[in-house]
Amino acid sequence: MTAPTMTPYRPGPAAGHDSFAHLLRAEWTKFRTVRGWVIAVIVATLVTILLGVYGGARSQDGCVGGPCHPFIAVGPAGEAVTDAFYFVHRPLTADGSITVRVTALTGVIETAETPQGPARTRPGLEPWSKAGLIITAGPSQGSGYAAVMVTGRHGTRMQWNYTGDTPGPGKGAGEAGGVSAGSPRWLRLTRAGDVVTSYDSADGIRWTEIGTVSLPGLASTVQAGLFVTSPQYVQQVSQQISGGTQSGDPTDATAAFARVTLQGRWPASTWTGTAVSGGRNSQYPTGSEAGYRQADGTFTVTGSGDIAPGAVGGTPVNQELAGLFIGLIAVVVAGALFITAEYRRGMIRLTLAASPRRGRVLAAKALILGGITFAAGLIGAAGAVWAGNRLLVRNGSAIDPATALTEIRVIAGTAVLVAVCAVFALGVGAILRHGAGTVTVVITAIILPYLLAAAFPVLPAGAADWLLRVTPAAGFAIQQAVPQYPQVAGSYAPFNGYFPLAPWAGLAVLCAYAAVALALATFLLRRRDA
Amino acid sequence: MSDATIEVAGLRKRFGSTLALDGMTFTVAAGQVTGFVGPNGAGKSTTMRVILGLDAPDAGHTLIGGRPYQDLRRPLTQVGALLDAAALQPSRTGRNHLLWLAHSQGLGPRRVDEVIAQSGLEQAARRKAGGYSLGMRQRLGIAAALLGDPPVLMLDEPFNGMDPEGIVWMRGFLASLAAEGRAVLVSSHLMSELQEVASHLVIVGRGQVIADTSVADLLASASADRVTVRTSARWDAATVLGDAGATVADLGSGILTVSGLSAERIVALLGESKLPFSEVMTHRASLEEAYLELTRDAVDYRAEPARGAA
Numbered sequence: 141m142t143a144p145t146m147t148p149y150r151p152g153p154a155a156g157h158d159s160f161a162h163l164l165r166a167e168w169t170k171f172r173t174v175r176g177w178v179i180a181v182i183v184a185t186l187v188t189i190l191l192g193v194y195g196g197a198r199s200q201d202g203c204v205g206g207p208c209h210p211f212i213a214v215g216p217a218g219e220a221v222t223d224a225f226y227f228v229h230r231p232l233t234a235d236g237s238i239t240v241r242v243t244a245l246t247g248v249i250e251t252a253e254t255p256q257g258p259a260r261t262r263p264g265l266e267p268w269s270k271a272g273l274i275i276t277a278g279p280s281q282g283s284g285y286a287a288v289m290v291t292g293r294h295g296t297r298m299q300w301n302y303t304g305d306t307p308g309p310g311k312g313a314g315e316a317g318g319v320s321a322g323s324p325r326w327l328r329l330t331r332a333g334d335v336v337t338s339y340d341s342a343d344g345i346r347w348t349e350i351g352t353v354s355l356p357g358l359a360s361t362v363q364a365g366l367f368v369t370s371p372q373y374v375q376q377v378s379q380q381i382s383g384g385t386q387s388g389d390p391t392d393a394t395a396a397f398a399r400v401t402l403q404g405r406w407p408a409s410t411w412t413g414t415a416v417s418g419g420r421n422s423q424y425p426t427g428s429e430a431g432y433r434q435a436d437g438t439f440t441v442t443g444s445g446d447i448a449p450g451a452v453g454g455t456p457v458n459q460e461l462a463g464l465f466i467g468l469i470a471v472v473v474a475g476a477l478f479i480t481a482e483y484r485r486g487m488i489r490l491t492l493a494a495s496p497r498r499g500r501v502l503a504a505k506a507l508i509l510g511g512i513t514f515a516a517g518l519i520g521a522a523g524a525v526w527a528g529n530r531l532l533v534r535n536g537s538a539i540d541p542a543t544a545l546t547e548i549r550v551i552a553g554t555a556v557l558v559a560v561c562a563v564f565a566l567g568v569g570a571i572l573r574h575g576a577g578t579v580t581v582v583i584t585a586i587i588l589p590y591l592l593a594a595a596f597p598v599l600p601a602g603a604a605d606w607l608l609r610v611t612p613a614a615g616f617a618i619q620q621a622v623p624q625y626p627q628v629a630g631s632y633a634p635f636n637g638y639f640p641l642a643p644w645a646g647l648a649v650l651c652a653y654a655a656v657a658l659a660l661a662t663f664l665l666r667r668r669d670a
Numbered sequence: 671m672s673d674a675t676i677e678v679a680g681l682r683k684r685f686g687s688t689l690a691l692d693g694m695t696f697t698v699a700a701g702q703v704t705g706f707v708g709p710n711g712a713g714k715s716t717t718m719r720v721i722l723g724l725d726a727p728d729a730g731h732t733l734i735g736g737r738p739y740q741d742l743r744r745p746l747t748q749v750g751a752l753l754d755a756a757a758l759q760p761s762r763t764g765r766n767h768l769l770w771l772a773h774s775q776g777l778g779p780r781r782v783d784e785v786i787a788q789s790g791l792e793q794a795a796r797r798k799a800g801g802y803s804l805g806m807r808q809r810l811g812i813a814a815a816l817l818g819d820p821p822v823l824m825l826d827e828p829f830n831g832m833d834p835e836g837i838v839w840m841r842g843f844l845a846s847l848a849a850e851g852r853a854v855l856v857s858s859h860l861m862s863e864l865q866e867v868a869s870h871l872v873i874v875g876r877g878q879v880i881a882d883t884s885v886a887d888l889l890a891s892a893s894a895d896r897v898t899v900r901t902s903a904r905w906d907a908a909t910v911l912g913d914a915g916a917t918v919a920d921l922g923s924g925i926l927t928v929s930g931l932s933a934e935r936i937v938a939l940l941g942e943s944k945l946p947f948s949e950v951m952t953h954r955a956s957l958e959e960a961y962l963e964l965t966r967d968a969v970d971y972r973a974e975p976a977r978g979a980a
Contacts, residue, residue: 159776166774173766174759486757490814493722493751494774496740669725 163495163504171478171508180474181512184467184558185520191463192524196531213282215302215449218543220622222371223281223302224445226430227274227414229365236404237330238273238364241344242290243321243438244396245271245313249373250389250425261425264391265314267293268629269370270447271395273329275336276363277355281416284355287367287447288327288338290319290395294627296327298338298350302449305627308340308350324398331404334358344399365411366432368395368443371629372423390423392430392444398437417445448628456540457550458619458637460528461521464554465587465595471513471558472582475565478509480575489670498665502570506658509566510559517558521551542621553618553647560647560654561586564612567657570665585653589613594634601633605640612653614639617646675700675822675853676749680730681720683713683877690716691727692877698855700821703848705868706857709965713877714857715753718826722751734822746775750815752825755807760800764791764810767799768817775818782817789813790839804831812843823847824855829863841867861961875965888960897933899926900949901940910943911936 171177215221232238249264272289286300288308296310310325311318319325326341334354339347370393415430424430424444432441482488495501525547532539542550564586569578590613593604608614617639624632632638639646676698683691691713698704706714719725721732723739734742734749742748758767768782786795789809794802799810808828815823825844829837844867848854858864864871871888873881881888901907904926908918916930928936933952940947 162774162776166770169766169770169773170759170762173762173770176761481759485759486754487759489719489722489724489753490757490771491774492724493753494746494771496723496742496745669719 160500160504163500164508166494167504167508171512174481177474177477180470181516184470184474184513185516185523187467187470188461188464188517188520189523189527191466192460192528193531195460195462196528196535196537212538212541213280214541215282216277216284217301217303218541219302219449219546220541221282221302222446222448222450223283223416225270225274225367225369225416225447226432226441226443226445227276227363227365227367227416228411228432228439228441229276229363229414230402230406230408230411231361232275232331232364233361233405233407235332236364236402236406237328238403239326239328239344239399239401240273240366240397241324241326241399242271242319242395243324243398245269245290245292245319245393246395247292247370247391247393248425248428249391259426261427264373265292265393266370266373266391266629267291267312267314268446268448268627269313269368269391269393270299271313271368271393271397271441271443272296272327272366273338274364274367274447275329275331275355277358279363284358285447286329286336286338286353286355288329288340288350289367290325290327292370292393296325296340296350297627298353299447299627300336300353300355302447303625304353305625306351308338309348310340310342321396329364331358331362331364361407366395366397366400366439366441367447368393368441369445369447370443371446371448390425390428390444392424392428392442394440394442397439397441400437400439411439413441415443446628449625450622450628456621456637457525457529457542457547458621460524461550461554461619462595463524464520464558464619465590467520468558468561468587469583471516471562472565472586473579475509475513475562476569476578476582477575478505479566479569480573480578483573484575492670499662502566502658502662502665506563506566510563513562514555514559517555518552520558521554525551540622546621549643550619550621553643556647557615557618557650560615560650561612564650564654564657567654567661570661571657586612586615586650590616594639597633597635604634608634608646609640609649612650614641614646615650617641618643620646675735676721676824676855677733677736678717678721678730679732681717681727681732682729683716683720683725683727690877691720691730694730694874694877694879696872696879696882698822698853698872699870700853701848701851702869703844703854703856703864703867704870704872705861705864706855706872706874707861707864707961708859708874708880710859712859712874714859714874715826716877717874718751718753718824718855718857721824722749722753744775744818746771746818746820748818748820749822749824750818750820751823752808752811752815752828754826755804755811755830758799758807758810761798763796764799764802764806764813765795767810768795768813771814772817777817781819785813785816788816789843805833805836808832808836808840812840821851822853822855826857827859828856829858829860837863861958865957873961873964880964885957888964889955889957891960896953897928897931897936898949898951898953899928899936899940899947900924901926901945901947903945906943907940907945907947910939910945914939 213221213223247265247269248261250261269292270289272287274285274287277284284301288298290296291312292314293312295312296308298306313319326344328339330337334356337352338350340350341347370391373389373391413432430443432439529539565582568581572578589607589611592599593607620639620643624638678694678696681691681694694717708714720727772782789812791809794806844854870884904924911918911928916928919927933950937950
């Protein structure tokens with residue numbers, strides 16, 4: 141070599157060390173300096189908010205100037221509840237117990253008017269018709285309570301505070317070997333301080349404890365006694381394009397209680413009958429009436445309604461987020477382009493030359509993209525719920541009360557949903573290295589199943605359930621505001637906001653897809669020539 | 671290692687049925703511009719991608735300052751590279767393009783503004799890079815390569831798309847970078863672009879090094895010089911020079927082409943014989959000719975028969 145001998149160039153002292161923080165900063169700079177991506181995220185946020193506003197503004201449930209919607213009771217935990225039944229009660233001061241023998245539980249179901257014929261009534265018992273003993277913490281709807289009961293087809297049970305439910309050993313009145321005059325059922329409710337214990341017996345001698353619950357802050361004097369209620373007859377309407385509204389028909393139940401035995405201090409000398417009513421929730425069949433008769437020591441009580449979680453008539457908080465999927469499309473596009481644009485122009489080579497440890501590049505991209513889209517989703521969801529709620533209230537519409545925890549879960553969960561969808565798009569983009577292809581795949585995987593199964597239900601319920609279990613669209617379950625309770629019969633279809641998977645389980649399905657896509661993308665990024 | 675700052679050893683790489691690199695081996699020294707020359711498809715870009723850890727070779731290895739690229743923690747402070755001037759997001763401004771790159775190395779906006787000034791991009795820096803001419807993109811690529819103030823620079827076809835003024839600027843700029851003691855490797859498929867700037871050449875073809883030589887040695891080893899002589903006594907002159915051992919060709923019109931003797935010797939011989947001559951002119955073999963001669967066999971895609979080298 142004939143090159144002149146020279147001292148190699150030495151740069152000045154290097155400032156700082158290689159760090160993941162540099163990489164994060166670089167990716168943040170990359171994202172914020174492409175106007176189209178920033179606009180996409182802002183548009184996604186605004187669209188989500190505006191559709192919440194639109195949903196609230198077009199609400200026609202109520203009327204301007206005052207609420208015309210049915211009263212929605214709120215349970216002790218803050219959730220919407222139904223609290224309607226016929227109550228034959230007396231005050232109970234301090235500790236005591238009430239024991240009863242249930243000798244019959246029958247009911248009437250009204251079949252609504254149809255093109256085939258006029259409305260008719262027929263004898264029949266709803267599976268969740270209830271008759272038994274109850275101790276309530278207060279007179280208003282939504283008060284805390286503990287009850288023991290015979291049901292139509294779900295055996296004997298203890299239930300408390302709307303969501304609590306424990307089965308007992310006895311059979312329901314509508315089941316073989318259930319309650320009848322020939323085979324009565326004995327129930328007992330005991331109160332000691334805040335604690336209520338329930339018992340079940342076939343003969344009044346050998347007792348089985350069903351459960352014990354604590355009702356904190358229970359007043360010294362409470363109302364206790366007999367109750368009967370019967371929920372609407374619900375047909376499982378399979379979802380169709382015309383909509384999956386549930387049809388409810390009025391029912392009632394009538395129970396016979398004998399040998400009412402009281403222990404402790406029951407200061408009143410007589411029983412009082414009260415129809416605890418909940419608007420449309422307690423609808424009696426034609427010719428049927430709430431009330432009770434007392435003859436020869438036997439109480440015959442007729443009631444309708446339900447004591448259960450959930451209510452009809454309000455707008456659940458997740459309905460205000462129904463437009464999210466539109467904003468999600470913009471987020472998916474931005475997430476895909478965040479990586480595929482680098483491949484399109486060959487800029488990925490510059491990125492990988494600057495950061496040879498490729499797994500960290502993808503991790504930094506995922507964190508930055510996830511962070512940005514989480515923030516956008518949070519602002520969008522919170523804005524939609526806040527604005528939607530205000531408009532609903534102004535229009536006199538009811539908002540389904542939800543616990544603070546539920547609202548936080550729906551809003552924060554929506555933000556996580558948005559972020560994970562974006563990261564999923566990033567992972568698929570790194571695998572496919574093609575923008576349009578990535579957007580197509582991700583939208584087909586996430587948004588299409590959601591549209592087909594939940595937003596515009598064109599699929600039968602079985603197929604819809606399946607799609608919302610196995611596709612990334614399962615993540616939308618995080619928006620379910622009203623839980624599905626086994627002790628409430630209802631039209632639990634995706635169209636009505638009920639997802640086949642629990643909220644966090646559904647989100648976990650989406651996260652699993654994103655994790656697999658990201659893992660495969662990392663593997664390929666390390667292995668492939670750039 | 672002495673002062674070799676890029677070391678390429680035994681690279682082999684196959685893309686499908688094409689053998690892109692077939693034992694590529696060379697080193698690049700500091701303090702000079704090394705031209706990396708070869709016809710299109712010779713493996714220059716692939717070699718550079720392997721050096722930067724972008725492509726994995728089937729065999730062989732590369733080192734930067736004695737270390738594999740993967741081990742460099744802030745690699746742009748060790749090697750600055752310009753591979754493809756079009757590799758940028760068109761909707762991002764030139765300055766923001768440099769800014770993300772600076773951030774990835776822990777550098778700040780002040781360094782970005784320095785390299786913008788160095789590469790003469792002040793006017794365009796805040797415009798979208800998608801609107802840049804190819805020459806401006808080359809300058810932006812140079813600015814990106816300089817960000818980390820690296821001791822090694824590696825530029826793939828930096829003259830592409832530059833106007834003559836830009837080419838002159840680029841040559842001076844590369845020379846000044848080498849004069850600072852940096853190792854500068856510049857690839858081109860046109861030797862003429864490297865003339866006057868490269869002092870060392872790595873000439874490649876078909877994935878191999880054909881010649882690893884200084885420019886001076888290459889010229890010396892090229893075909894012997896030819897001398898044209900204009901004389902009215904061409905028969906006598908041809909005889910005298912032929913007797914002295916030269917090969918003489920008569921081109922007619924009183925012009926002889928002589929090879930095998932230096933111009934000085936020819937003037938002396940003709941003077942001694944008192945033969946008249948009006949012009950003696952030496953044709954030096956150009957770098958281009960020497961290069962074409964070397965790579966004649968290595969050109970994969972030749973549109974037409976090459977010009978004769980001598």
